[in-house]
Amino acid sequence: TQLLEQSPQFLSIQEGENLTVYCNSSSVFSSLQWYRQEPGEGPVLLVTVVTGGEVKKLKRLTFQFGDARKDSSLHITAAQPGDTGLYLCAGAGGSARQLTFGSGTQLTVLP
Amino acid sequence: NAGVTQTPKFQVLKTGQSMTLQCAQDMNHEYMSWYRQDPGMGLRLIHYSVGAGITDQGEVPNGYNVSRSTTEDFPLRLLSAAPSQTSVYFCASRSDKNTEAFFGQGTRLTVV
Numbered sequence: 109t110q111l112l113e114q115s116p117q118f119l120s121i122q123e124g125e126n127l128t129v130y131c132n133s134s135s136v137f138s139s140l141q142w143y144r145q146e147p148g149e150g151p152v153l154l155v156t157v158v159t160g161g162e163v164k165k166l167k168r169l170t171f172q173f174g175d176a177r178k179d180s181s182l183h184i185t186a187a188q189p190g191d192t193g194l195y196l197c198a199g200a201g202g203s204a205r206q207l208t209f210g211s212g213t214q215l216t217v218l219p
Numbered sequence: 220n221a222g223v224t225q226t227p228k229f230q231v232l233k234t235g236q237s238m239t240l241q242c243a244q245d246m247n248h249e250y251m252s253w254y255r256q257d258p259g260m261g262l263r264l265i266h267y268s269v270g271a272g273i274t275d276q277g278e279v280p281n282g283y284n285v286s287r288s289t290t291e292d293f294p295l296r297l298l299s300a301a302p303s304q305t306s307v308y309f310c311a312s313r314s315d316k317n318t319e320a321f322f323g324q325g326t327r328l329t330v331v
Contacts, residue, residue, distance in 0.1 A: 114261070117259060138316075138317050139317055141319065141320075143320075148324070148325070149324060149325070150223075150309050150311070150322025150323055150324055150325055151262070151309075151320075151322050152322070153319045153320070156319065196261060196262065198320070200316060200317050200318075201316055201317045205250075205267070205269055205275075205316050206250075206252060206264055206267045206277060206316070207252070207264075207311075207313075207320055208264075209254070209261045209262040209263075209264075210261055211259065211260055211261035212259075212261045212262075
């Protein structure tokens with residue numbers, strides 16, 4: 109079984125602060141996906157990283173895939189209340205035919 | 220654009236009752252999955268399918284059955300509901316094992 113550990117589990121910060129969420133595994137994945145989920149809705153894809161060492165930027169969000177394709181990070185610069193939500197990482201491919209999800213990081217950005 | 224449609228959105232069951240959660244997708248995706256989401260535990264895979272007629276167990280399959288008779292539909296059956304099955308259930312589909320998953324809006328199930 110491939111496991112993904114996310115940290116921190118909860119994060120509450122003030123508007124304008126920076127933050128980083130981590131997603132770690134002992135398994136190698138073909139790609140790593142990041143999703144954001146709002147209350148009462150299903151998760152929605154933010155980004156997919158595929159190449160070891162890859163960095164992708166989505167406005168104030170920066171995603172990085174580890175060189176060994178076992179870990180990833182999400183960095184948010186100058187967080188805004190609209191960034192509030194549950195952030196989930198998910199590993200794809202490798203030996204598994206299904207997506208493996210991390211336990212999630214509940215982010216709250218206070219105005 | 221319907222995407223992934225789940226019904227019902229809310230359900231309350233008594234212990235021992237059975238029911239089926241419906242999931243349908245209109246994107247011609249081969250891969251479909253059922254997850255349950257509990258506080259602090261992310262999404263845990265119940266069952267999944269890689270095509271019509273093919274299903275397999277995920278991380279937490281006990282108490283649930285699935286079938287995949289068509290590409291579009293992937294129902295989840297609770298055989299005899301237990302309070303431990305109180306959760307939010309999500310159905311997802313994707314075109315292959317490396318691509319984006321599209322989720323339904325979820326079914327909030329309470330077993331009393």
